[in-house]
Amino acid sequence: xxxxxxxxxxxxxxxxxxxxxxxxxxxxxxxxxxxxxxxxxxxxxxxxxxxxxxxxxxxxxxxxxxxxxxxxxxxxxxxxxxxxxxxxxxxxxxxxxxxxxxxxxxxxxxxxxxxxxxxxxxxxxxxxxxxxxxxxxxxxxxxxxxxxxxxxxxxxxxxxxxxxxxxxxxxxxxxxxxxxxxxxxxxxxxxxxxxxxxxxxxxxxxxxxxxxxxxxxxxxxxxxxxxxxxxxxxxxxxxxxxxxxxxxxxxxxxxxxxxxxxxxxxxxxxxxxxxxxxxxxxxxxxxxxxxxxxxxxxxxxxxxxxxxxxxxxxxxxxxxxxxxxxxxxxxx
Numbered sequence: 001x002x003x004x005x006x007x008x009x010x011x012x013x014x015x016x017x018x019x020x021x022x023x024x025x026x027x028x029x030x031x032x033x034x035x036x037x038x039x040x041x042x043x044x045x046x047x048x049x050x051x052x053x054x055x056x057x058x059x060x061x062x063x064x065x066x067x068x069x070x071x072x073x074x075x076x077x078x079x080x081x082x083x084x085x086x087x088x089x090x091x092x093x094x095x096x097x098x099x100x101x102x103x104x105x106x107x108x109x110x111x112x113x114x115x116x117x118x119x120x121x122x123x124x125x126x127x128x129x130x131x132x133x134x135x136x137x138x139x140x141x142x143x144x145x146x147x148x149x150x151x152x153x154x155x156x157x158x159x160x161x162x163x164x165x166x167x168x169x170x171x172x173x174x175x176x177x178x179x180x181x182x183x184x185x186x187x188x189x190x191x192x193x194x195x196x197x198x199x200x201x202x203x204x205x206x207x208x209x210x211x212x213x214x215x216x217x218x219x220x221x222x223x224x225x226x227x228x229x230x231x232x233x234x235x236x237x238x239x240x241x242x243x244x245x246x247x248x249x250x251x252x253x254x255x256x257x258x259x260x261x262x263x264x265x266x267x268x269x270x271x272x273x274x275x276x277x278x279x280x281x282x283x284x285x286x287x288x289x290x291x292x293x294x295x296x297x298x299x300x301x302x303x304x305x306x307x308x309x310x311x312x313x314x315x316x317x318x319x320x321x322x323x324x325x326x327x328x329x330x331x332x
Contacts, residue, residue: 034263035087038270042084045274049077052277055301065124065222065305067147069280071155072120072229076273079113083270086110108166111188114240114269115158118192121233122199123150124226129202132209161188192241203230221283222307228279236272239265280304 056062056070130138143149163172165184170176207227210219243265281297284304 039087041270042080045080048277064147071151075113075116079273122195125202236268
């Protein structure tokens with residue numbers, strides 16, 4: 001999927017090492033600004049996702065939904081780490097140090113958290129849609145450890161595709177194979193398109209049910225959290241997938257004319273991964289901010305994931321049964 005982008009990186013690297021990169025041209029200035037933005041956003045996002053990982057991993061009892069959020073935060077953490085390292089390497093490359101191969105590796109490995117994040121969001125939206133459409137069937141037939149198994153499969157399959165992609169690109173042990181590399185890119189693109197269509201369809205169905213059956217189906221914080229997270233991905237994460245998929249099949253377009261859109265969508269992916277923890281904290285503390293009540297981060301995250309109407313928001317702890325699909329209870 002990223003053949004043209006990889007070629008652009010190689011071209012820019014060769015240009016940088018031969019022309020001494022003075023950062024005075026418009027492209028070099030845009031590259032510098034985007035790297036500064038990615039560096040700052042990545043630092044903020046890493047701190048936020050680290051807090052979410054700590055709370056969900058060690059301070060709260062996990063259930064079906066929090067397992068998904070835990071893995072989603074892990075994918076965002078990897079994504080932001082990749083952006084942070086690539087930004088630092090871009091700064092260092094300005095001093096005539098060649099990191100072209102390493103930067104290509106980071107660009108390829110970035111596909112890993114992107115695929116994982118999209119598929120976890122798709123799984124979350126699909127499960128919630130099923131729980132609304134077929135609540136009794138879903139409650140009785142859902143396997144107990146389905147969340148852990150699905151997340152493990154998503155990580156394993158995504159990692160396998162990325163390793164094959166790096167191998168066929170000649171970055172590991174063997175020589176590059178352009179045909180197999182394009183085949184892997186086509187497989188990834190097909191997977192991403194299917195996941196996006198499923199995500200969009202289930203999210204639209206869930207929104208329709210909430211709007212049409214608002215008397216039977218109460219709007220809880222978990223639906224607000226899912227909705228905002230999906231919206232952030234559509235606005236900030238989807239451009240990256242569309243851009244790289246189009247580049248894969250429109251390689252006749254000069255990449256230098258697409259430099260600015262390329263830099264913008266890279267910054268947007270940082271915003272996407274940084275915004276998710278902000279969504280959790282905002283949704284969990286919204287009513288308490290209105291009442292000027294101070295709550296711990298643990299309680300705020302718990303409230304953002306609760307599955308009952310927040311009518312008595314004066315209570316600091318979430319209800320006993322946070323999710324219908326989990327069978328577990330949160331411990332405050």
